[in-house]
Amino acid sequence: MMVNFPVFKRTKSFLRRWSERMNPRLKLGLVVLLSMLIVFELAIYLIPLPWSAIHRPSSTLVFDRNTKILRAFTSEDDMWRIRTSLEQVSPLLRRYLVFYEDRWFYYHPGFNPVALTRAFIQNLSSGKIVSGGSTLTMQIARMTEPKKRTWYNKVIELFRALQLERRFSKNQLLEIYFNIAPYGGNIEGVAAASWLYFSKEPSQLSPGEAALLAVIPNSPSQLRPDLYPKRAQKARDKVLTRLFARNMISADEYQEALSEELPTTRQNWPFIAPHFSQGISNRYPQESRIYTTIDLNLQVFVEELLAVEVKSLKSKGITNAAAVIIDNRSHQLLAAVGSVEFFNERDKGQVNGYLASRSPGSALKPFVYALGLEKGLITPQHYLSDVPVVFSGYSPENYDRTYTGLISAREALKRSLNVPAVDLLATLGGEALYELLRKAGFTTITPVNHYGLPMVLGGCEVNLLELTSLYSSLACAGTFYAPQTRLGQSISSPQNLFSPGVAFVITQILAEVRRPDLPTCWEFSSLPKVAWKTGTSYGHKDAWSIGYDPRYTVGVWVGNFSGEGKAGLIGAETAAPLLFDIFNKLSSNTTVHWFPQPSTVAVREVCALSGQKPGPHCDILISDFFLTDCSSDVECTFHQTYLLDPVTGYRLPPHYYSSAKKVLEKIYLQYPPRIASWLEMNGQPVEKLPPLLPDWQKLIPGGAPVVRSPSPDYIYQIRPGVPTEYQKICLEAASSNDVHKLYWFIDGELLGTTKPGERLFYSPKTGEHQVICQDDRGRSTEVKMVIRE
Ligand SMILES: [Zn+2]
Structure with a gap:
């Protein structure tokens, strides 16, 4: 302290001396200058700059x-x-x-x-x-x-x-x-x-x-x-x-x-992927440069391809198309075409076709089979029934209104049959498909709508981009990834939809090129291997075709933005040629190595008729894929042996043993009741089991009739003013092939009898009724019938 003090003192006294000696005017001037400087500094910071x-x-x-x-x-x-x-x-x-x-x-x-x-x-x-x-x-x-x-x-x-x-x-x-x-x-x-x-x-x-x-x-x-x-x-x-x-x-x-030459004109900005570019610039309005995943060359190729194709379809009243390409490895969107002519107002060219909500027709069917496979309900050769059926008043029909009776799951999917697909979804539970689409982030479905079984036939709305993304999950071992649109974007949390084995087996089915929905004029030998599916919406309003190989998933939609249906709008005829044109372009000069078979997929012998694991009496066997972790091990239920009394010809109960009596063992083919009665009705008589030994008749369990109508979930309305004879309710049941006669009881009273497959009609009376259908073996089924006025 003592050392520093004199320095301080000297400074202070110097300032004082300097101030005292200064000219007062100069002093004033200095003060003014100082004040001005302070004002100026304040102004610099307080007056706002024109920021905008x-x-x-x-x-x-x-x-x-x-x-x-x-x-x-x-x-x-x-x-x-x-x-x-x-x-x-x-x-x-x-x-x-x-x-x-x-x-x-x-x-x-x-x-x-x-x-x-x-x-x-x-x-x-x-x-x-x-x-x-x-x-x-x-x-x-x-x-x-x-x-x-x-x-x-x-x-x-x-x-x-x-x-x-x-x-x-x-x-x-x-x-x-x-x-x-x-x-x-x-x-x-x-x-x-x-x-x-x-x-x-x-x-x-x-x-x-x-x-x-x-x-x-x-x-x-x-x-x-x-x-x-x-x-x-x-x-x-x-x-x-x-x-x-x-x-x-x-x-x-x-x-x-x-x-250097000077530029002679201002460049025109390119106008490529207009819908996609508009969408992404709307999403990121603050950004000056958006680097996307689109491949310009591929995009231009698809834009031109669709434009040429739609031009040739205009005479059929078909005016638009959309397409997307997803890279299965990077999960990036490579091309996205929303319409064929952006500036064509008459055909609504500014509508974005790959985001428009439309009915998918049959395009969702593979996913129902995938769910069935995952649940162990089917394998490719497992039988499904393709017979007319009523689900709570809903009665799906095949596209050509014919039925095959018995069909393998693989064949039913390849032929895109409606009834087996609805039947399978019904077994899975009506909302299973909705739950799957929800998991895959479909924005076009809402929990408010009760879609139920018609969903698998296109009774809902999807958009091409989301549908194609769902297909790409089959190419990605069953894992769903939302497609990326910006370079460097992190991959959003993947959703596991199916096991790799399920994805592989469905892919094998969809890749079988010899399909009945192929147009006859196609030469397929030169085409790349692609797993694919088509869709045609009700009323021929939308034609879809979605396909994939290990590298790419491509989706194509053809239709009118006005929603107008046209006879030519058929997935396999209108959209599929475009799909394969795109795959030809993508596959040129490259060898694509097909999907490797996952370790959970194996091949086994199954009964050629039921597609189930063969029992001792199945005579013809074929090979079939199965999933080691989830496929059913149930032995063939079609080929069964029965014990007969060689003297009377009566059937004996299983495990019958008598030291006194000789017993004959015979193999019978036992179809599921619904299929058996349909075959019978259509002139394909199935072998009947002989009647059971009279003493044993009442003891036989199982195999009760299946009432197809009336439906317990349906409320029958009597229309006033219309005679009841025109409003009769049909009673019909499917029964096992050991049945010869069915008895119908309404509220405890016998209404009449029918042969299997025959119908009986009931004049409706309002109220809740108990309907019992009993077969000649004593097995019965009860349903409720509600009739209102
Ligand atoms: Zn069998």
Whole structure:
């Protein structure tokens, strides 16, 4: 303390002495100056800058996966202004601009006293403002608040320049300049100018191009190279000459730059993937550049392909198509075509066909089979019944209104039969398919709608993109990934829909090319291997075809945005040719290695008739895929042995044993009741089991009749005024093939008897009734029948 004290004392006394000796006027002057400085400093920080003019909204460029532009959108104030960081501007342009416009930019405080004084003298002598002496900072001030050139405005500009210098670093100021500098018309900033004149980012400019872009903002309307090429060239060359004179460029660079051709036109922005580009720019409105996963070449190929195909379909009243391609390995969307003519208003070309909600027809069927496989209900050769059936008043029909009786799951899927698919979904539970689509993120379905069984035949809405993504899960070992649309986007949480074994087996079925829905004119031998499915919505309003191989999943939709149905709108005929055209393009010159068989998939012998694991009496066996972890092990239920009394011919109960009696063992083919009665009705008599030994009849369990009508879930309405004889309710049941007669009881009273497959009619009376159907073996089924007025 004692050491420091004298120093402090000396300083204080010096200041006091200096103050006492000072001229009072000078003192006052100093105080005023100091106050002014404080006011000025306060003004710098308190007067707000014109922020909205400094940070202006950006246009959006949408790029493909190889940085080629798909489409560009003006900013919200209708300008071509692409936000750009300083790093994205070529160092050449940065150097040229500073050199040509404001050589002391990095050293001055916002204004250049020398340049200002020189301009002041020039302006005084000419009587008006001819020279601005402006720094880049002052130019920014003027761009953000354009004003007439007056002395007063010049002072404001100077103040703004000082303000800008306090708020921003030199590099930030340069960046602002590069973003808002005018380039004539509605072009602002170097990026928009660079793209519109040279079709490239401002980071890739040549010396000649950089020189031109450095000088245009001096007089943007007069130096536009597309309108005034000579003036523009002169201005550019002037910049280059000065650069050369100052040794900023070599003689070779100078000569080369001088010989560069000037752009003669502004480029037109490309107009590729218009629906997709619009969608993604709407989703990311703040971004100046969106780098997407689309492959421009593939996109253009598909756009042109659809346009040509739809042109040839116009005579049939078919006006639109859409298609998407997904990369199964990266889960990226490679192409997305929304319509064939974006600007065709009559055919609603601006509707985005790959996002439009439409009925999928049969296109969801493979997923019901996949669910059935996963639950162990079926394997490819397992039987399904293809006979007329009523589910709670809902009675699906096959497309051609014929039935086969008994069919394998594989064949039913390949032939896209309706009844077996509905039957399988009914066994799975009506909402199983809805739950699957919900898990796969389908946005077109709602929990409010009770879709039920018709969903598998297209009784719901889907969009092409989501449907194609669902198919791509079959190509991705059963795991669903939402398709990515931006490069570098992280993969959203995958959903496990099926086991790899299920995906493989369904794929094998869908890949069998010899399918009945193929048009006859096709030559298939040269086509790449593809697992695929078609769909045709009710009323021929939509034709679908979706296919995949290990690398790609492709979805095609053809139809009218008006929703009008046309006879030619059939998936296999209208959409499938486009699907294979796309696959041919994708597969050209490449060998695709098909999906490897997962370890959970194996091959076994099954009964050729039931497709079940063979029992000792199954005579013909075929091989079939099965899943080691979930397929059923139940032995064939069709081929059964029965014990007969060789004397009377009566059937004996199972495990019958008598030391006194000889017993005969015989194999009978036992179809499920529904199939048995359908075969019988259609003239294919099935072998009847002999009647049971009379004493044992009442003891036989199982195999009760299945009542097909009336339906317990349906409320029958009596229409007033219509005679009841026209409103009779049909009673019908399927029964086992050991049955010869069925007895029908309504509320305990015998109404009548029928043979299996025959119908009986009941004149309705309002109320709740008990209906009992009993077969001649004593087995009975009871259902409820509700009739209302
Ligand atoms: Zn069998």
